[in-house]
Amino acid sequence: MSDVLELSSELIRRHSVTPDDAGCQQLLAHRLEQAGFGCEHLRFGEVDNLWATHGQGAPVLVLLGHTDVVPPGPLEAWTSDPFVPTVRDGVLYGRGTADMKCSVAACTIALERFVDAHPDHPGTVALLVTSDEEGDALDGVKLVADAFRQRGQRIDWCITGEPSSKEKLGDLLRVGRRGTLTGTLSVRGIQGHVAYPHKALNPIHKALPALDELAARQWDEGFETFPPTSLQISNIQSGTGASNVIPGEMQVVFNLRFNPSWTAQGLEQEIEALLQRHGLDYSVRWHRGGEPFYTPEGHLRATARAVLAEFCGAEPEESTAGGTSDARFIAPLGAQCIEVGPVNASIHKVDEHIDMAELDALPGLYQALLQRLLITS
Numbered sequence: 001m002s003d004v005l006e007l008s009s010e011l012i013r014r015h016s017v018t019p020d021d022a023g024c025q026q027l028l029a030h031r032l033e034q035a036g037f038g039c040e041h042l043r044f045g046e047v048d049n050l051w052a053t054h055g056q057g058a059p060v061l062v063l064l065g066h067t068d069v070v071p072p073g074p075l076e077a078w079t080s081d082p083f084v085p086t087v088r089d090g091v092l093y094g095r096g097t098a099d100m101k102c103s104v105a106a107c108t109i110a111l112e113r114f115v116d117a118h119p120d121h122p123g124t125v126a127l128l129v130t131s132d133e134e135g136d137a138l139d140g141v142k143l144v145a146d147a148f149r150q151r152g153q154r155i156d157w158c159i160t161g162e163p164s165s166k167e168k169l170g171d172l173l174r175v176g177r178r179g180t181l182t183g184t185l186s187v188r189g190i191q192g193h194v195a196y197p198h199k200a201l202n203p204i205h206k207a208l209p210a211l212d213e214l215a216a217r218q219w220d221e222g223f224e225t226f227p228p229t230s231l232q233i234s235n236i237q238s239g240t241g242a243s244n245v246i247p248g249e250m251q252v253v254f255n256l257r258f259n260p261s262w263t264a265q266g267l268e269q270e271i272e273a274l275l276q277r278h279g280l281d282y283s284v285r286w287h288r289g290g291e292p293f294y295t296p297e298g299h300l301r302a303t304a305r306a307v308l309a310e311f312c313g314a315e316p317e318e319s320t321a322g323g324t325s326d327a328r329f330i331a332p333l334g335a336q337c338i339e340v341g342p343v344n345a346s347i348h349k350v351d352e353h354i355d356m357a358e359l360d361a362l363p364g365l366y367q368a369l370l371q372r373l374l375i376t377s
Contacts, residue, residue: 052111059124059373059374158337163342169365192245236251238250259320
């Protein structure tokens with residue numbers, strides 16, 4: 001059994017459904033301490049975070065990941081137990097194989113191999129992992145970044161091992177991510193009998209023109225490689241369940257994925273101005289999931305592009321699409337951030353998996369990035 005398959009399997013066996021780490025980080029810390037890393041455990045609330053470093057000074061190169069996974073869903077839907085790593089026909093199955101325990105294992109092994117080959121390497125190499133990426137992401141890398149900010153911890157380059165590839169390892173290089181902003185809107189009316197609408201105020205009727213304007217609006221034309229900002233209404237709830245009652249309140253949940261044309265604060269102000277213009281009696285609760293970030297052309301992008309081209313046989317597509325990642329908390333520290341990881345076709349699905357050839361190649365990919373950035377650049 002290869003090193004990366006053995007470590008990946010040990011991680012997959014642990015039922016680390018977010019935010020429970022289930023001992024994954026202790027396993028990683030034990031290995032890295034044996035390799036000469038200093039390990040710091042940062043626990044916030046119910047969330048475990050591991051910060052392991054080797055070397056000193058700049059540049060500081062961080063490999064970023066998470067040990068938590070999403071729930072497996074109905075166990076009977078899986079071909080094999082999601083927490084029993086199983087290889088079938090050259091494919092490793094289990095919850096977290098693609099997202100992202102195999103990447104965490106590969107990053108750990110790459111760091112071990114790198115410091116073994118270069119014990120006196122320039123700068124600092126580090127592994128940062130959390131057990132709160134798949135959940136609310138409130139006590140994970142977000143709070144670690146706050147702690148780093150307070151103590152002046154510098155990060156120059158950050159490579160996140162999130163599953164980013166489309167069809168073949170290395171065919172896509174993530175160079176940024178959109179921001180995410182969620183609004184929970186409550187529109188108040190006056191409850192009453194449907195036969196006497198003049199004695200009531202229907203919040204649904206009142207809110208629909210505003211919601212239509214929000215849904216139809218073109219927020220921008222995009223930003224460099226970013227797609228246009230998008231607003232999607234995800235939930236609407238109102239009424240008592242009776243057909244003859246005008247509801248007294250309506251609740252709407254919507255989310256915006258936005259590019260650097262906007263800030264979360266700017267979007268909040270724009271939307272509240274629209275709601276006020278429509279004369280709604282409302283309140284809105286905002287959750288800022290993260291601002292957008294973008295790594296422009298430079299040494300990190302150029303190096304990653306060259307390394308991925310060697311692994312994939314062609315230069316990768318460079319993209320800012322997709323959802324969010326914990327890199328959104330690291331970028332504001334002044335770090336350049338990219339994402340490089342396995343194929344994402346099976347993430348969060350039943351029978352999540354990774355091809356064994358891809359798994360075996362992952363440590364070498366991350367080690368090559370470390371080598372090019374710190375030794376042969």
